[in-house]
Structure formats: structure tokens, C-alpha cells
Amino acid sequence: ERKKLSKLKKTPAVTRDGTSISLLANIELPDDCPVALESGAMGVGLFRTEFLFMGRGGHESRLPSEDEQFESYRKTVVAMKGRPVTIRTLDIGADKQLDDAREISLNPALGLRAIRYCLAEPQLFLTQLRAILRASAYGPIKLLIPMLAHAFEIDQTLALINQAKEQLRAENIKFDPDIAVGAMIEVPAAALALQMFVKRLDFLSIGTNDLIQYTLAIDRVDHEVAHLYNPLHPAVLYLLGHSISTAAKAGVPVSVCGEMAGDIRFTRLLLGMGLREFSMHPAQLLSVKQEILGSDLGKILPHTKKILRAVEPAIITEAVEQLRIL
Numbered sequence: 642e643r644k645k646l647s648k649l650k651k652t653p654a655v656t657r658d659g660t661s662i663s664l665l666a667n668i669e670l671p672d673d674c675p676v677a678l679e680s681g682a683m684g685v686g687l688f689r690t691e692f693l694f695m696g697r698g699g700h701e702s703r704l705p706s707e708d709e710q711f712e713s714y715r716k717t718v719v720a721m722k723g724r725p726v727t728i729r730t731l732d733i734g735a736d737k738q739l740d741d742a743r744e745i746s747l748n749p750a751l752g753l754r755a756i757r758y759c760l761a762e763p764q765l766f767l768t769q770l771r772a773i774l775r776a777s778a779y780g781p782i783k784l785l786i787p788m789l790a791h792a793f794e795i796d797q798t799l800a801l802i803n804q805a806k807e808q809l810r811a812e813n814i815k816f817d818p819d820i821a822v823g824a825m826i827e828v829p830a831a832a833l834a835l836q837m838f839v840k841r842l843d844f845l846s847i848g849t850n851d852l853i854q855y856t857l858a859i860d861r862v863d864h865e866v867a868h869l870y871n872p873l874h875p876a877v878l879y880l881l882g883h884s885i886s887t888a889a890k891a892g893v894p895v896s897v898c899g900e901m902a903g904d905i906r907f908t909r910l911l912l913g914m915g916l917r918e919f920s921m922h923p924a925q926l927l928s929v930k931q932e933i934l935g936s937d938l939g940k941i942l943p944h945t946k947k948i949l950r951a952v953e954p955a956i957i958t959e960a961v962e963q964l965r966i967l
């Protein structure tokens with residue numbers, strides 16, 4: 642089976658009725674690039690940069706310097722040989738803590754996490770933005786911002802990106818002035834108020850891991866409630882379908898980079914919702930491609946419409962399983 646899959650490495654991901662799908666890799670460190678390329682990924686859809694900041698032990702300084710970060714981002718985009726690399730800014734807090742996190746809030750998932758942390762520590766954020774911008778002179782890079790929920794957070798973020806660009810210009814340092822900036826859609830409020838995002842940003846990426854956690858109010862790392870973590874809950878499906886179709890109508894590219902994108906049980910459902918870009922762990926990429934190669938959008942679409950109207954979990958589960966044997 643693995644051998645059969647590996648033959649698909651160079652096969653373009655196209656549905657039976659001719660729609661091209663973009664399959665990208667999630668990575669955590671520059672060293673993951675060879676594995677991403679080996680999987681046939683067309684680029685990096687999510688570089689979780691917090692791993693550069695975590696597990697740094699005692700002797701190194703707490704945070705990676707601008708130069709150290711720049712080297713990691715440059716190395717990544719060079720390793721991907723011209724393929725696009727989406728770099729997500731620091732998503733620290735909640736399930737990913739710095740080694741000497743000051744104080745863990747009572748509800749870390751609802752606390753000073755990701756962009757909230759970065760806007761509260763603008764120097765740390767500017768350092769990362771400068772490092773990413775500098776790397777953008779070496780290959781196609783996009784900037785992705787996690788956990789945005791408020792318009793003012795988007796506006797403050799864009800202002801800080803401009804500030805970083807001004808600094809680099811003043812120092813005569815090269816960068817891509819037109820670098821695309823996108824938002825993770827992972828807070829239900831963001832999905833529901835998507836117009837706020839499509840007006841301000843160049844692209845969107847849906848983080849289903851957090852979107853499910855926050856929609857269903859279940860801690861994604863708490864085993865006691867793991868059985869309630871249901872990607873097929875009608876509320877989750879509503880938010881996914883709404884986000885994908887709203888972005889498509891606005892002409893704003895949208896991807897899914899949470900676990901759902903790499904789970905073949907959901908590939909056809911997401912295709913039916915209109916998703917054309919999937920980012921996942923490289924180990925899942927060829928299985929997802931195989932699922933796409935056997936898919937017929939013309940058949941999937943009417944079924945997906947029915948699934949999105951359904952409210953009974955048993956009916957939804959059954960209908961999603963049926964998609965796989967269409």
C-alpha cells in the first residue's frame with residue numbers, strides 16, 4: 642500500500658472531473674522540508690514557528706534572535722526550491738508554552754495566546770516580522786497570523802507589519818514589499834464575522850483544531866472530554882461551509898490546515914464545501930491525494946449540500962461515510 646502510494650508522488654492532485662487541488666505540508670522546523678518535498682507537497686501551507694521558540698533548554702537565551710530566526714526562515718524557503726512557504730507567526734500559550742512561561746493563566750486556551758501575546762509584546766513580534774520579511778527576499782513567503790478575532794487586532798497587526806517594513810527600508814535591507822498577509826480562522830467569532838477578514842487580508846487558513854475546540858467548548862488537550870471532540874458536529878460543519886463559501890464569493894483564497902485536512906474521512910466533504918487547498922502533515926499527503934484522484938465533484942456536491950442541511954448526527958455521519966463510496 643505504501644509502495645502504491647509513493648507512485649503518486651509526482652501525480653498532480655486532480656479530481657476525476659478535472660479540478661486541480663493544492664496539497665501543502667505542515668512543518669514545525671526547517672529540517673522538516675526534505676520530508677515535505679518527499680511527500681510531493683506543492684509548498685508549505687503552515688510553518689508553526691513556535692517550535693523555534695520552544696524547548697531551548699538552559700544555556701541558550703530564552704528567545705531566538707532576529708538573525709537566528711531569519712536563518713531558519715531563509716533556510717526553509719530555500720529548501721522548498723521556489724514553492725510557496727506560509728509562515729505563521731508565534732502561536733505561543735495554551736497547548737504550546739515557552740519554557741519559562743511567566744504565569745499560566747487559569748484558562749490558557751482563552752488567555753494571552755498567539756496574536757494576543759504578540760500584540761502585548763510588540764518588540765518580540767517586530768523581531769519575528771523583520772526576520773520573516775528579510776527571508777522573503779529569498780523565495781515566495783506568505784505571512785499567516787493565528788487566533789485573530791477582532792478587527793482592531795487585524796489592523797494593529799497590519800500596522801506592525803508596515804512598521805517592520807519601514808525599518809527595513811530605512812536600513813536598506815531587502816524584502817518582498819507585496820508579501821501576502823493572511824489570517825487563521827480558528828475562533829468561531831472570526832468564522833461568523835468573516836467579512837471583517839476578507840476585507841482586510843489576502844488569504845485565509847482555517848485551523849480546525851482550534852475551531853472545533855472553541856465551537857464545542859472542549860479543551861483539545863483534556864482527555865476527559867476528548868469524546869466530545871466531533872469534527873462532524875453540525876455547528877462545526879456550518880462554520881466550515883460558511884467560511885469556505887464566503888471566502889470563495891469574495892475571491893479570497895482559503896485553505897484548511899487543521900487535522901481535518903489530512904484525514905481521508907473528510908477529504909470529500911471538504912471538497913464538496915468548495916475547498917481547493919489542503920495543508921497537512923506530510924505523512925498524510927499521498928493518502929489524501931489518492932482520495933482526491935478518485936473523487937467526482939459533480940457527484941459530491943449535491944450530497945454535501947444535504948449534509949450541510951442535516952441536523953441529526955447519525956444521519957450526518959452516515960452521509961459522510963457514503964461520500965467515500967460515491
Ligand code: PEP
Nearest residue numbers: 827848849850851898899
Ligand atoms: C489549528 O488550530 O487547526 C491549527 C492548524 O493550529 P494549531 O494546531 O497549531 O493550533
Ligand code: MG
Nearest residue numbers: 827848850851
Ligand atoms: Mg490553532
